[in-house]
Amino acid sequence: MTSPPRDIAPFEAPLDARVRPPGSKSETVRALAAASLADGRSHLYAPLLAEDPEAMAESLRGLGISIETGTEPWTVDGQGGRFSPPGRPIDANESGLSARILLAIAGSLDGVTLVVGRGRLPERPMSGVVDALRSQGVEVRGDRLPIEVTGRGRLWGGRVVVDCSESSQFATAMMLVAPIMHEPCSLELEGLIGSADYLEGTASIMRRFGATIERTTTGFEIANRGYEASDIVIEPDASAAVYPMAMAAITRGRVVIEGLGESSWQPDLRVAAVLADMGCRVDWDPRSVTVDARGAELSGVDVDMSDAPDGALAVSVVALFATGPTRISGLHSLRLKESDRLVAISEEITRVGGGADIDGDTLIVTPGDLHGGVIDPHGDHRIAMAMATAGSGVAGIQIADSQVVNKTWPGFWVFLDTVTRA
Secondary structure (H helix, E strand, O other), rough: OOOEEEOOOOOHHHOOEEEOOOOHHHHHHHHHHHHHHHHEEEEEEEEOOOOOHHHHHHHHHHOOEEEEEEEEEEEEEEEOOOOOOOOOOOOOOOOOOHHHHHHHHHOOOOHHHHHHOOHHHHHHHOOHHHOOOOOOOOOOOOOOOOEEEEEEEEOOOEEEEEEOOOOOHHHHHHHHHHHHOOOOOEEEEEEOOOOHHHHHHHHHHHHHHEEEEEEEEEEEEEEEOOOOOOOEOOOOOOHHHHHHHHHHHHOEEEEEEEEEOOOOHHHHHHHHHHHHOOOOEEEEEEOOOOOOOOOOOOOOOOEEEEOOOHHHHHHHHHHOOEEEEEEEEHHHHHHHHHOOOOHHHHHHHHHHHOEEEEEEOEEEEEOOOOEEEOOOOOOOOHHHHHHHOOOOOOEEEEEEEEHHHHHOOOHHHHHHHHHHHH
């Protein structure tokens, strides 16, 4: 059952807040996988409690891994790469990252695993992982979910080619299982466009669990030495942080994002740099980033966001409050998400009076006479949050199906109500 439309109250004053976003979805899901592949008990501090990580945790439980997510820290009792063939389908829910990692894990166990998904996930591509598994001699039935994988124990290793033209997550999946292969793995990446920082993030998580992995000119060299149990702290989610950053820009306010600083690997922090180009002041320190738009005159920009396409949604709504058009290119991968985000965001921007045109993989946003409207998030958490962010500067916006934010930020509406009243 969908929830009734949620009214978004525009800010009565410029935003002035310190915000610590919830834990990173990217780190939480990757850490759950690495901890399950390790030998011994690991603890995850400050993880993201939301639908995507819970889908990953529940799927790993179905493969025989004991995971406790009821209290913090989460505990994961890894079995050193040993998994039990499941007695039921493994359900990734709507999590594309989880599904791709689970396919690679399924190829590494001895037995049959059926990986399924919900929502738009059965339409999303899986071929990069499927083809890599087949090259390792794994029997795989299907190219999109549901997919049946018949593994014969640990993958052999050696040279493994992964086509990343549709998603870098295919490489992440094969990277994560590489330390438990029979032989060292030379992972070669083909067709990678943007999103390379996500692979560096995967490598960082792997190293925190004791894996040996080195970047090469064509991919990664990964030793077959397994993982070690570890206690790690999950950093806040940059993909969530972009919304309070955008609210600061729209309301000509200021926000300090805590826990994400100069050393963070997460690609969506690129949004801060784009906001600086639009006229905001952005200051970094080791543990935070500040976006200050007080007195700013926002102007449109021409920017390639192929390395941070999800963050482009936040930039697109800020562009509604700028002077002149904004061109955001490099957005091909947005078509392959929980919705066709390129089409979805253009439709919803138009719904509230802005101009939005699509030219190939480029979105051109033109400010207009903005007004309210009932937003259709297209079943997509990021469309809902992006358009709610637009509501910080224009009255009358409502978000239909508002519970979709539970996928990655269940507390988003509480956060928004709190900062609106501040």
